[in-house]
Amino acid sequence: MQLSDKKATLSFSDDSASVEFPVYQGTIGPDVIDIRKLYGQTGMFTYDPGFLATASCESAITYIDGDKGQLLYRGYPIEQLAENCDFMDVSYLILNGELPDANQKQDFDSLVTHHTMVHEQLQLFMRGFRRDAHPMAVLTGLVGALSAFYHDSTDITNARHREISAIRLIAKMPTLVAMAYKYNQGQPYIYPRNDLSYTGNFLRMMFATPCEDYQVNEVVERALDRIFILHADHEQNASTSTVRLCGSSGTNPFAAIASGVACLWGPAHGGANEACLQMLEQLQAEGGVAKVGEFMEKVKDKSSGVRLMGFGHRVYKNYDPRAKLMQATCKEVLTALGLENDPLFKLAMELERIALEDPYFVDRKLYPNVDFYSGIVQRAIGIPTSLFTAIFALARTVGWIAQWDEMLSDPEYKIGRPRQLYTGSAVRDIKS
Numbered sequence: 001m002q003l004s005d006k007k008a009t010l011s012f013s014d015d016s017a018s019v020e021f022p023v024y025q026g027t028i029g030p031d032v033i034d035i036r037k038l039y040g041q042t043g044m045f046t047y048d049p050g051f052l053a054t055a056s057c058e059s060a061i062t063y064i065d066g067d068k069g070q071l072l073y074r075g076y077p078i079e080q081l082a083e084n085c086d087f088m089d090v091s092y093l094i095l096n097g098e099l100p101d102a103n104q105k106q107d108f109d110s111l112v113t114h115h116t117m118v119h120e121q122l123q124l125f126m127r128g129f130r131r132d133a134h135p136m137a138v139l140t141g142l143v144g145a146l147s148a149f150y151h152d153s154t155d156i157t158n159a160r161h162r163e164i165s166a167i168r169l170i171a172k173m174p175t176l177v178a179m180a181y182k183y184n185q186g187q188p189y190i191y192p193r194n195d196l197s198y199t200g201n202f203l204r205m206m207f208a209t210p211c212e213d214y215q216v217n218e219v220v221e222r223a224l225d226r227i228f229i230l231h232a233d234h235e236q237n238a239s240t241s242t243v244r245l246c247g248s249s250g251t252n253p254f255a256a257i258a259s260g261v262a263c264l265w266g267p268a269h270g271g272a273n274e275a276c277l278q279m280l281e282q283l284q285a286e287g288g289v290a291k292v293g294e295f296m297e298k299v300k301d302k303s304s305g306v307r308l309m310g311f312g313h314r315v316y317k318n319y320d321p322r323a324k325l326m327q328a329t330c331k332e333v334l335t336a337l338g339l340e341n342d343p344l345f346k347l348a349m350e351l352e353r354i355a356l357e358d359p360y361f362v363d364r365k366l367y368p369n370v371d372f373y374s375g376i377v378q379r380a381i382g383i384p385t386s387l388f389t390a391i392f393a394l395a396r397t398v399g400w401i402a403q404w405d406e407m408l409s410d411p412e413y414k415i416g417r418p419r420q421l422y423t424g425s426a427v428r429d430i431k432s
């Protein structure tokens with residue numbers, strides 16, 4: 001970051017002296033006021049619940065312009081990456097800062113491919129879970145448990161350990177997600193196969209059985225790969241901030257990523273894709289397109305507690321660029337699978353059409369987010385709703401691990417320790 005000529009001055013309405021703070025500039029986006037000396041100089045903290053105006057770190061990985069609806073990974077627009085790259089290219093880019101050349105791509109692919117198997121004993125660990133457990137409950141446990149199976153890469157001060165654990169996490173997530181699915185289905189696990197792509201391998205581990213192999217459909221493979229690309233990173237969102245905060249204590253990478261999985265599960269974050277599809281299915285069961293008007297009235301009535309899931313975003317105050325790409329992917333997949341008349345897709349398009357014209361949504365700048373269409377794509381592919389957030393976690397793992405590594409490599413890195421405005425009882429004594 002670069003020091004700006006500008007300075008920020010904070011003055012007070014009483015006679016206290018004003019204080020001056022340096023201002024830093026990034027490459028693009030808002031400048032930041034460096035308030036690190038605020039407490040030392042004034043004895044006061046800043047108050048910003050929900051981090052509405054707080055940059056918690058410096059980062060060179062992902063940039064979002066929420067007003068323009070722009071998303072860049074390492075400077076490249078998401079539209080160009082989705083069009084020209086696969087998830088392995090994007091993972092390499094997010095981790096290393098540059099797109100791979102042909103040799104680098106081959107080496108990276110091979111490295112990831114050769115780490116896709118998981119320790120055999122994880123199968124015994126799995127057996128402790130109920131068969132009907134939510135896949136995110138299972139995944140939170142499995143990812144955390146990796147630290148018990150791979151202690152040889154948990155020294156966070158060793159760059160080589162950090163690199164190996166990053167590759168292990170990226171490579172093993174598809175295997176773990178597929179295992180969570182198979183366990184729930186009561187089917188045997190399918191081992192990874194090294195001649196398939198990252199995404200093709202995941203599809204096969206999900207849908208093959210020992211009785212029948214799975215032929216990877218290229219349109220489906222490309223669509224799922226695109227879902228992975230669109231979810232790979234999203235700067236300092238709730239789960240990434242969780243990973244950074246958890247990792248800032250010096251814990252091992254598997255534990256830090258498990259905290260991200262747990263955070264992602266919530267319906268205001270990664271759980272929204274599952275909640276969105278449930279919403280569409282329920283609306284379809286209650287009458288479908290004919291009932292959209294009535295449903296929208298409920299959404300606008302705050303006392304109903306109903307939100308239009310897959311709509312709205314803390315940062316995007318314009319169309320989420322990922323939602324546009326997802327809508328196009330949705331059309332492609334439905335056409336390729338002969339599901340052009342999918343009623344849920346029609347319903348989603350109608351909800352979007354009404355919302356984009358309705359002053360409630362227009363005034364609040366509420367647009368579809370990535371989750372609005374991703375559930376319909378995944379459902380068409382055959383992925384059960386309860387697994388949607390686990391797929392999101394699989395894709396976001398590369399972003400989490402890159403952000404975690406960036407934090408540890410930053411010479412200014414400190415344990416994350418927010419302060420508070422205390423409003424509880426003042427000191428008091430127990431009555432004897």
Ligand code: ACO
Nearest residue numbers: 267268269270272299307308309310311312313314364369
């Ligand atoms: N449906 C109806 N009203 C909404 C919605 C929605 N989906 N989202 C926001 N609003 C309204 C709020 O009621 C509020 O109205 P008010 O100003 O009259 O009180 C206003 O829009 C602002 O909303 P906030 O909740 O204050 O915005 P915030 O930035 O805190 O929340 C969030 C963003 C959590 C994503 C929210 O829009 C939401 O709950 N959306 C639905 C869940 C969802 O799709 N989450 C996925 C996010 S993307 C991701 O994680 C991949």
